[in-house]
Amino acid sequence: MLGTMLGGFSAPVYAQATPFDTSASPVTESEATTTAASALPVIRAIDVEGSQRIEPDTVRSYIDLRPGSTYTRAQLDESLRDLFETELFRDVEIRIDPADNAHLTIVVQENPVINRILLEGNRRLEDDDIRQEIRLAPRQIFTRSRVRADVARIIELYRRRGRFAAIIEPQMVELDQNRVDIVFEISEGPASRVQAINVIGNEVFSDGQLRSEMATKQSRFFRFFSSSDTFDPDRLAFDQQRLRQFYLTEGYADFRVISAVAELTPDRRDFIITYLVEEGERYRFGDLELDSDLRDFDEAQFSNYIPMQTGDWYNAQQIEDTIDRLNETAGLLGYAFAEARPDFRINREDRTMAVTFRIEQAPRVYVERIDISGNTLTQDKVIRREFRLREGDAFNSFSLRRSQSRIQSLGFFQEDFEIDQTPGSAPDRIILTANVEESATGELQLSAGFSSLERFIINFSVRQRNFLGRGQELRAGINYSSYSNSIELGFTEPYLFDRNIAVGVDVFRRDFDSFNFIGNERNTTYQQVSTGFQIRAGVPLTEYWTLALRYGLNNEDVSLDQNTFFINGQCSPLLAGRFLCDAIGQRLISSVGYSLVYNTLDNSFRPSRGRRVILSQDFAGLFGDVTYLRSRIDADQYFNVGSGFIFSLSAEAGYVHSFENRGLAGVDDVRLTDRFFLGEPQIRGFDIRGVGPRVQRFSYQPGTNTLITDQQFVVDDAIGGRAYYLGRAELEIPLGAGARELGFRPSIFVDAGAVFGVTNPTLQTFPCIDSTGATVGQTPCTGDSVPGPIVIPLLDNAGNALFIAADGTLTTDPTDGMGNANTAANRTIAPFLERFVGDSPMPRVTIGAGVSWNSPFGPFRIDLAYALLSEEGDEEKLFSFNIGTQF
Template sequence: MLAGTICPSVAVAQTVGAPATPAPPPVTFVPAPQGDIITQVNVVGSQRIEPDTVRSYVKLRPGQLYTAEAGDQAIKDLFETELFADVTVRETAAGVVTIEVKENPVINRILFEGNKRLKEDKILKEIRLAPRQIFTRSKVRADVARIIELYRRQGRFAATVEPQMVMLDQNRVDIVYAISEGPKSKVRQINIIGNDKFSADRLRGEMATKQTRITSFFSSNTSYDPDRLAYDQQKLRQFYLTEGYADFRVVSAVAELTPDKEDFIITYVIEEGERYKFGEVKVESELRDFKPDFVKTLLPMKAGDWYNAKQVEDTVNSISETAGLLGYAFAQVEPNFNRDAETRTMELTFQVAETPRVYVERIDINGNTITQDKVIRREFRLQEGDAFNAFLVKRSKDRIQSLGYFQEKFEIEQKPGSGPDRVVLEANLEEKPTGELTLSAGFSSLERFIVNAGISQNNFRGRGQSVSASVNYSQFNKSVELGFTEPYLLDRNIALGGNIFRRDFNQFNFIGGNQRNTTYSQVSTGFQLRLGVPLTEFMQFQARYNFSIDDVSLAQDFFTGGRCDPFLAGRFLCDTIGKQTTSSIGYSIVYSTLDNGIRPTRGNRITWNQDFAGLGGSIRYLRSRLNADKYVNLGRGFVLNFGFEGGYIRSFNRTLRDENGNAIEPVRIIDRFFLGQPQFRGFEIRGIGPRVLRYQLDEQGEPIIGRRRELLADDSLGGRAYYLAKIEMPLPLGSGIQELGIRPSVFVDIGSVFGVKRPQVTSRETFRDPADGVIKAKCRNIATGQLTFPPAGGACPTGTTPLPAFDEQFLGDTWRPRVSAGFGVNWNSPFGPLRIDIAKALVTQPGDDPQLITFNVGTQF
């Protein structure tokens, strides 16, 4: 026994106002004279139970001889019914036997006190007693033992239950279970005896149960679980068999509860045995077109290798899957061993038994209460009547999981059909929320507080359709977008979708201190149509058409004489204003072998995109982009993701020049590439790449407000080319964290955006007075915008306004990489999915805007 038996006692409580009930008298038996013939059997004291019913429980009948033994047996029989609290049997007159009974009370209510970890509804389902039943002490004891067992399953071996009985009128009682739950019993120590080949720490690392340590705070595996004890023995055996120790066995496994009942000490005694190598490895196949020579090429082991039971198991599965590709759904592969203890070798023969080819008789789909049946069936790569193919079954599973409509760990079960050559495929699904309400917030030195809200439903009306709506709002950036996609148009494998949008972006300048004023406004209104068709099982072609009207306007305060004044707004902004239309057609080629499109663990995904603008409209360019991801399953929950993306845009517009004859960048700022969070963690929105910084100068040519970024005019220009590479890996830190919905990861991001023509900037030398060599404010003519130095008095004449001295710098236009590394956490919190990234910018270039922390939060429905 791991813990002592808890024996409950029944305490009697009295409710206020109820008459006191004396303790029941002891059971008595009044012996009758021997030899009397029973003439009558009377029942006294029964209330709910009919006297005839009481008489039916005993063997006393008129005409029988009454003896002391017969009376004693009658008492035993009545108590065995568990209907009575007290019974007396006596002969009150010659031949007259009287049975006096006191009935057990009826249960009015069952109450629980002190139960915080187990809810009442869960306990009530497990106990035997219920309201309106007859109270019995044996059932109370059984219920107490059952409740304690429930707590032991949770690892609370110190839990105690004290039953109490509250007497009521009309022979009724309330049963109260007073529960002391106690702490969760932990595993204080795991001892291993008999291990010579491997250290105890190495063996403990193979077990599911872990020792209680400070670092195991979030893990639930430190709690004692008897079922896990047996599982750990199997894990030890699997480990040694994998290492070649075929004779390994666990001699004993003992769990001892500490005297305070708070912790367990587990001790394993093991025998490792000798290590074996593979001997001759052979294959015997009874399948006509499944030749042994072909199967032998699939074997990973050869004679002389260390014996590995896991490798043998994997090989059996591999041979079975290969046979499944040929239509043998129930191929039986049996590994036969011939152990030689003297040479310590293990000869192995894989026996493939004869089995008929199998055809799909039926496909059953269960659990889809919202999703329509056809949405699931169209993802199956096999149809009813097709020859069975294990690869296509697995591919069907991956495609259904990639929909994102169902919970993980989904499998397509293969069950025998109506005949030996028939198989039934059964998909047991569990739907999950497919709607998502997202709310992301952030803080930017450029835009201050940013809020992005969106709502989407990826399985609209259970038909697999996608609808979405999003709103982005900040002081300088607002947008609204609506979208819809039909993945199977007219029940054909053709995807059709579109979206409409309106985006309002406001640029700004600093005018002193930390105050800003809007310089220009960019309003884009348009729509996109999309069409997608599959080329092969793993490749898809997508086409799209985009149309947008872009209106870039500048506040009138930055115009002089009806013309944009570069000294007020910046020369590159003056080159941007105007109203233009873009009409573009594009395509994408997507190649994907991912096992799961939502949360992949292995496979590749490559996407090539090109868009050509010039099908009408006033803008002409060719934009090309490449995205690639590779997922490598390292085992034990570690999945390494290598990602790369890059792009280039080439303009076909004619070269424009400003009033000074300088060439203007032909690619509009709204068509260029930008990098920063959330794509490039560790930097602000549009935080890297070419940019123009403006700051005010004093007479010595030094910045008046310093070089604090939040006090500078910071205009990101974007680039014509960019690249971004990332390496990311999740950290499986134990089932305790997984149960909380926490998925941490580490990552490294590397990238850059570059390639714009150098804009004309205003240098500090523009404000240096040649008369005295001092940098000073100039006077700007309100009508013409011409700049002149103030007269000797220092005040600007009428018709002009002072323009403080400033300096503009063009920075960040370089292909040299920026590098950041950090730690991110995805958490399915009670208020929705939450993503937090903490990233440190390790390599930066002049002008970059690093940002340490970003977060995103939302909810699902």
């Protein structure tokens, strides 16, 4: 296969000279005119040679020469140009028979047919993205001009992606039957970064201040996650507007950008951007007035609508805010088409800017019709019932925005959903149109992963949030990990019998394995199996307040491994701890509860502004084995701080009160499984259940009073608390378009919280023995005494003492039948020291950064958090990640 460069070669094109006799004697001008016409050759025949796909008659039709007509050298040259302009031929030659100048032969070499278009070297752009730009295609006629045009298109495509160093080399591979393959060899080069941004003419504000207002940033090593430092011509124009907007908000009404130049560095890799600006004078606000033709608009209250006063520095943003407030107020009064317009009067002598806001007369508007389009699955009523306006109602801009937020919060449609407003059949009529674009609402997830919290995870779930297009939710899920197993079924009807009453039911079985750590080894302590159901109902009280009611019945079974924690058929506090022995058993829990919800979030799935407050209480004890009152409050506030940054504040707290009085020393009335626990993932920077009250066991060096403090040998059991609080401040950081498409969402955060308020548990003690073996007290030992082991005789099911026979079997016979005593069967427990720590309301504070990613394997979250404040016994953890499930 022969490759030929397409960019630099040219075809040898020429015309055979006509054999005119130039050696004759000169003639006069009149004679030349007379004889020239008679001396011109007359074409007798025109033949075509070399054509394969194109008919000879077609070739002849492209020129003006015809048999029977005369021709000149200029006409031959014109015919050559006409043939080349068809772009059907790579080479053309017109030959004249030396013996017969009336016989012309057109010799052509046809341009080849394109067989394939190949792309090589492109990694940053997909083949499909490039093929959409180029015009060449298989089975077309190859021409150099088309190749050059496509090269220019590909280069422009790379420039739009910030790669100005891209080089495109077209190659032609010749095949048989006059066919060719066109290969575009692409050298993408590095992304063209912005090496420096210079501003000339600024005196009031520094270059750094102005650069901070621009979307384009200078290339720095820490911007590896961002594309803001790549050169983009559109962003250059946008930055000029940002500069002007900044100066206008600072009072410089005459500011202008004289020029903005982007220059490539000598190596053609990066850009240097230079702005030439003229700041002008700074202005203050002059007289501020309102001129309204709307009768319902109270001009006396105008000062309540404006954030500025006469004498303040001029601020264009405040002008826009005032216009928005005036328009919003007009919309609340029903004037949908009323529009406030500012009238500026500038006084350059005293440098003031007077503004009059004019609102012309407009009719009060009523909703003529509400149209819904684009919904192929979702029923109209599912959308209509979220409208806060009805046909015939007076228009209200607040109700319109609220309708838009409620429809978007359904999660059934595109994120940028808006309700269009168009004039109706009369000036006082308006048509509202919800143009929805349905998104997928069914979720089928089968994932496996590894989590620092749950180790190996398998998750399978099926969920349909818009079942049969009725807005109902149906879900089923199975989750397996070394930490917990569960199977759950649920159904929710948001509008029962088309009334604004939500009902739902959940059925579940959850197996939970609690554990403690000995060093880095995790050991299962108790198993908790919960089987039950819950019935839910929700009723809106106002637009933002909702009351949710629920009833649940749950059978709970808590057990311990008998081989590990039991002696003589009973749970041994020496092996398990009094708090674990007290927790085991089977209980029926019947509870009724409510939640009072206040919600103004703009989007329930990914909010950017608004507030949500939830007050919940659950009472257990209608019947069953447990009685308590659990109270919780949870509040979230979201702020859109601009430029894609979202700041959120979250706070929650809870308390559980038991109505039981078990009357046992060292035993809390609130059972272990009903308490609050805190740690990963609620408060990052600590391990799972790593915060709050806990019992630690330290072993002794054998035969000494010295404790083994190495964490690898310390048993650590979290026992929870009656009360807790948790707060969080988090800033979500925007990334470039590419990272957003991949689902990356980084953030920085501060977490603070504590769990506390449990009765001090009874701790285990061991006898202290002196050098003679006599007991002289209980641990902790003093003086020369050391802790000694505890020996517990083993009993059979009837309570009889067990002995070890000579053959190693257990027997209740103290002798072997021949007068020899059998050895008593005992369980010896080595001494240890128990310590109760962590029961403190003092806040634990962590600071860190994390990133969420909607990976192909499921939601992924990675956090790096450092504990600034902690208490004795807390389990800190710097790094954590979770994949394959959400918590």
